[in-house]
Amino acid sequence: MSGLRRAAARAWGPPRALRAFSAxxxxxxxxxxxxxxxxxxxxxxxxxxxxxxxxxxxxxxTGKYGEDSKLIYDLKDQGGELLSLRYDLTVPFARYLAMNxxxxxxxxxxxxxxxxxNPVMTRGRxxxxxxxxxxxxxxxxxxxPDAECLKIIHEILSALQLGNxxxxxxxxxxxxGVFAACGVPESKLQAAxxxxxxxxxMTWEDVxxxxxxxxxxxxxxxxxIGEYVKLHGxxxxxxxxxxxxxxxxxxxxxxxxRDMKLLFEYLMLFGIVDKISFDLSLARGLxxxxxxxxxxxxxxxxxxxxxxxxxxxxxxxxxxxxxxVGMFDSKxxxxxxxxxxxxxxxIFSIVNCKVKASKEKIRTTETQVLVAAPQKHFLAARLxxxxxxxxxxxxxxxxxxxxxxxLKQLHYCEDTGIPLAAIIGEQELKDGVVKLRDVATRQExxxxxxxxxxxxxxxxxx
Amino acid sequence: MSGLRRAAARAWGPPRALRAFSAxxxxxxxxxxxxxxxxxxxxxxxxxxxxxxxxxxxxxxTGKYGEDSKLIYDLKDQGGELLSLRYDLTVPFARYLAMNxxxxxxxxxxxxxxxxxNPVMTRGRxxxxxxxxxxxxxxxxxxxPDAECLKIIHEILSALQLGNxxxxxxxxxxxxGVFAACGVPESKLQAAxxxxxxxxxMTWEDVxxxxxxxxxxxxxxxxxIGEYVKLHGxxxxxxxxxxxxxxxxxxxxxxxxRDMKLLFEYLMLFGIVDKISFDLSLARGLxxxxxxxxxxxxxxxxxxxxxxxxxxxxxxxxxxxxxxVGMFDSKxxxxxxxxxxxxxxxIFSIVNCKVKASKEKIRTTETQVLVAAPQKHFLAARLxxxxxxxxxxxxxxxxxxxxxxxLKQLHYCEDTGIPLAAIIGEQELKDGVVKLRDVATRQExxxxxxxxxxxxxxxxxx
Numbered sequence: 001m002s003g004l005r006r007a008a009a010r011a012w013g014p015p016r017a018l019r020a021f022s023a024x025x026x027x028x029x030x031x032x033x034x035x036x037x038x039x040x041x042x043x044x045x046x047x048x049x050x051x052x053x054x055x056x057x058x059x060x061x062t063g064k065y066g067e068d069s070k071l072i073y074d075l076k077d078q079g080g081e082l083l084s085l086r087y088d089l090t091v092p093f094a095r096y097l098a099m100n101x102x103x104x105x106x107x108x109x110x111x112x113x114x115x116x117x118n119p120v121m122t123r124g125r126x127x128x129x130x131x132x133x134x135x136x137x138x139x140x141x142x143x144x145p146d147a148e149c150l151k152i153i154h155e156i157l158s159a160l161q162l163g164n165x166x167x168x169x170x171x172x173x174x175x176x177g178v179f180a181a182c183g184v185p186e187s188k189l190q191a192a193x194x195x196x197x198x199x200x201x202m203t204w205e206d207v208x209x210x211x212x213x214x215x216x217x218x219x220x221x222x223x224x225i226g227e228y229v230k231l232h233g234x235x236x237x238x239x240x241x242x243x244x245x246x247x248x249x250x251x252x253x254x255x256x257x258r259d260m261k262l263l264f265e266y267l268m269l270f271g272i273v274d275k276i277s278f279d280l281s282l283a284r285g286l287x288x289x290x291x292x293x294x295x296x297x298x299x300x301x302x303x304x305x306x307x308x309x310x311x312x313x314x315x316x317x318x319x320x321x322x323x324x325v326g327m328f329d330s331k332x333x334x335x336x337x338x339x340x341x342x343x344x345x346x347i348f349s350i351v352n353c354k355v356k357a358s359k360e361k362i363r364t365t366e367t368q369v370l371v372a373a374p375q376k377h378f379l380a381a382r383l384x385x386x387x388x389x390x391x392x393x394x395x396x397x398x399x400x401x402x403x404x405x406x407l408k409q410l411h412y413c414e415d416t417g418i419p420l421a422a423i424i425g426e427q428e429l430k431d432g433v434v435k436l437r438d439v440a441t442r443q444e445x446x447x448x449x450x451x452x453x454x455x456x457x458x459x460x461x462x
Numbered sequence: 463m464s465g466l467r468r469a470a471a472r473a474w475g476p477p478r479a480l481r482a483f484s485a486x487x488x489x490x491x492x493x494x495x496x497x498x499x500x501x502x503x504x505x506x507x508x509x510x511x512x513x514x515x516x517x518x519x520x521x522x523x524t525g526k527y528g529e530d531s532k533l534i535y536d537l538k539d540q541g542g543e544l545l546s547l548r549y550d551l552t553v554p555f556a557r558y559l560a561m562n563x564x565x566x567x568x569x570x571x572x573x574x575x576x577x578x579x580n581p582v583m584t585r586g587r588x589x590x591x592x593x594x595x596x597x598x599x600x601x602x603x604x605x606x607p608d609a610e611c612l613k614i615i616h617e618i619l620s621a622l623q624l625g626n627x628x629x630x631x632x633x634x635x636x637x638x639g640v641f642a643a644c645g646v647p648e649s650k651l652q653a654a655x656x657x658x659x660x661x662x663x664m665t666w667e668d669v670x671x672x673x674x675x676x677x678x679x680x681x682x683x684x685x686x687i688g689e690y691v692k693l694h695g696x697x698x699x700x701x702x703x704x705x706x707x708x709x710x711x712x713x714x715x716x717x718x719x720r721d722m723k724l725l726f727e728y729l730m731l732f733g734i735v736d737k738i739s740f741d742l743s744l745a746r747g748l749x750x751x752x753x754x755x756x757x758x759x760x761x762x763x764x765x766x767x768x769x770x771x772x773x774x775x776x777x778x779x780x781x782x783x784x785x786x787v788g789m790f791d792s793k794x795x796x797x798x799x800x801x802x803x804x805x806x807x808x809i810f811s812i813v814n815c816k817v818k819a820s821k822e823k824i825r826t827t828e829t830q831v832l833v834a835a836p837q838k839h840f841l842a843a844r845l846x847x848x849x850x851x852x853x854x855x856x857x858x859x860x861x862x863x864x865x866x867x868x869l870k871q872l873h874y875c876e877d878t879g880i881p882l883a884a885i886i887g888e889q890e891l892k893d894g895v896v897k898l899r900d901v902a903t904r905q906e907x908x909x910x911x912x913x914x915x916x917x918x919x920x921x922x923x924x
Contacts, residue, residue: 140862144841151849269845271853379606383731387613391733400602 059086059095085114089133090288090321090339097137098328103335104138110344123313124349135339137325142259146292146320147266149340153296153316154272156342162298162315162350168232168279169294171260172319174241175283177253181246182224184217190287191215196229197283200297204230232279235264256291263292284319291320292338298350315350316342363417368460370418371398372409374425379403381424385434389422392453394460396422413439420459422452521548521557547576551595552750552783552801559599560790565797566600572806585775586811597801599787604721608754608782609728611802615758615778616734618804624760624777624812630694630741631756633722634781636703637745639715643708644686646679652749653677658691659745662759666692694741697726718753725754746781753782754800760812777812778804825879830922832880833860834871836887841865843886847896851884854915856922858884875901882921884914 086092089109097105110132119126134152136145150167157165175196176189184192195210202210204226211217211225231237238260247253260278267273284293296316318340325335355362371386373379379402389396397418399409406423413421423435423444433446436455447455548554551571559567572594581588596614598607612629619627637658638651646654657672664672666688673679673687693699700722709715722740729735746755758778780802787797817824833848835841841864851858859880861871868885875883885897885906895908898917909917 136862138862141864144845144862144864147845151852155852265842266845269842270849379603380727380731383606383609383728387732390613390617400598400600400606402603402606 059092087115088113088341089131090135090341091324093133093135093339094321094324094337095328097325097335102137106136108132108134122349124343124345124347126345130344132342132344133339135337137335137337139336143262143266143292146338147263147270149318149338150263150267150276150294151270151272153294153340153342154270154275157296157316160347160351162347164299165275165296165315166277166299167275167294167296168277168282169260169263169292170279170282171256171292172289173252173256173291174260174280177247177250177256178228178280179225180250181253182228183221184225188215188217192217192225193283194285196225196281197285199229199281229281232277232281234273234276234278235261237278238264259292284317288321288324289319290322293317293319313346314343315346316340365397365416365418366395367397367416367418368395369397369420369422369456370409370413371396372404372406372421372423374406374423376403378425381429385422385424389453389456394453394456410437410439420456422456521554549577550575550803551593552597552803553786555595555597555801556783556786556799557790559787559797559799564599568598570594570596584811586805586807586809588807592806594804594806595801597799599797599799601798605724605728605754608800609725609732611780611800612725612729612738612756613732613734615756615802615804616737619758619778622809622813624809626761627737627758627777628739628761629737629756629758630739630744631722631725631754632741632744633718633754634751635714635718635753636722636742639709639712639718640690640742641687642712643715644690645683646687650677650679654679654687655745656747658687658743659747661691661743691743694739694743696735696738696740697723699740700726721754746779750783750786751781752784755779755781775808776805777808778802827859827878827880828857829859829878829880830857831859831882831884831918832871832875833858834866834868834883834885836868836885838865840887843891847884847886851915851918856915856918872899872901882918884918
């Protein structure tokens, strides 16, 4: 399938500590060890024999999240040092790069983050939740890695079959240019950004009131901003704004718009431009973004109107943050970065709703064969048989009882959806066969013991 | 391969939140969502529509770890509540079962745990590290799930090819019986256990001194214990102790020994008894064990002598803990459990040493194809081609530059071990072909564009 191998190919360096988990404990361990080896090998070759110091709990989260900082969980350790739980995976990633002098890396990471927010279980909002991050760090030509991030969001959301979605894109430089052109002073820019970011939850009137009342903008500036932030479209809108007399004098806006044009060209080559909307109301609250920003939302087509499903909020988001790594580096050396965060629980809550609506039953195990016995005193025979199946890589289970009733064993198959039962009793043992039962059809066939593995594999494949 | 599917088959219920990660971010998300769905589905069917409250940070770790409690990281949250980082995955698992009234489950979990210990990087000892836990909870007939846990340790350590290993087994009830038979009062049993557990790091003299000096045992009791804890062997030793007059009067010891005999029978059926050593010096420090305990160590065969590699300590361990879930349940309802913990970093440090010694080079990416261009102004062609490869599931990369030099692109393949380069330039575009280069042999062949995917797949398979 698409994307399967390609995404992995994107991870080109350390830390790959969380990259390649497979679906089974043994293999997850084999793979985890492999990844750590790879990380270490690369740290040693590319970065020299530098000391790799792990001081993860002492996170420096302050001043990275703007207004969202209030959501950080603060803790105090025994030595009296201030400790916090990580708010996202981006800031720890940037700190990792700076600490290890890594200037070139591509990796993904799935892990928990913590926010002191109001949990809403039904919408997949928790205080402790998983994020999946993908980031590309390093000096690159404009918008090439940025376009790849959008391609990945597109690929993931398509694969998950969540329904129709839209990826809104904007650029912090364009926003800055718009705000400056509307007469917002530099000092109020970040605050104004945070307010614009609330446009999908609040009406324009409320946003304007907050801008004027709380953030100290003039009503004229706010109205002018209102004209811009309602704009959204494609390459045509980019072209239109490139001609806009107010923006054309603004250096930042010009850069942002020219890069946006480039981005659209690349997204066209990637064949995903139909899901992209250049949206001037997209601001994203976090302080650390410096260039392109994006957010994926699910949409519903209703009577020719496209409606955003605001219930769950965005399911993925990210952008370019060229200054963050430098903030952790003693020499302030910058490492340009661009990345994506996927919200696992939000996606889960959507998929869960869909499954509920479809009344589909979901199997809770992957067991392929139940090893069963029809008579008492066949525990040894069951243990021997299950061991053979396990050693052959077949997912097998048996009831943890010395003498379970056959009916109980067969009911267990039906309840948990196990497709096959391998039954061994007195007669089977005597005949050197195993009775293979198709749980759905209830058909039973005696299979010679030496042909059992082959027959089970054949049935599982068909 | 063996164990691949079988281990997954063992996971039969919630929480499977960490069960089925695959190797790619997209699929990891698809799978994570799937697992959460399964968990939720099962919680809803089996356990009714109970409210599932997440209060993970408020762990109750006190009184679970005996002397090791001093290693717990303590934190204080903003509200003044006492908080700690989890010390292992067993106690949180038990709490989860109790909170959700789960009486039957099999699952694995790979996650970080925290210990306020002295880190030794070279030996894979960290304050923050991964554990992989596998547990079977529920009412079962004696030693059936216990034997399965040992089978899993055997399978994992064999698959990792760490070299020769030994799984020491003992039983808390046998130890209790031995201590009682040696005249140790009930009140000093746990303390004496902790001291015996240090036998692989300390000489018997030092252990004895600690027993007598610190733990208040009589020298006679300590000497008698010394006679027992030096014993190790197989089924023969179990039989011998079953005849031991001192132990035969002790109810607990009798139960433990009869179960140990059963365990050996099952392990023989599983074909792993040659790696098992019934070792009376194995005590394991943690308070919560109630029955069989085990620990896997790596061994070296030197001049007919088997030596334990004490440098890394044990690589896996576990046992039966029938009382832990009940401690979290308001009605003290017990759920018998048995489980295994695998130490990822310790295993990694061993594999790393082996790889270093072998001077084997480890690839740090899985990229199969680099999309390259020999001339300037072929960024669009590269983007289009890489998008096709990605969509077809091929792991492809390209340099994030508009006009990289061909030599630089080919060097990148050689440095990172990418086996194939797909080169597209003026001539190739004109001819409707892509030049496919075998990086190792430097052979290049023009492949018609419509046959490219097929040819790449063919080459990657061979």
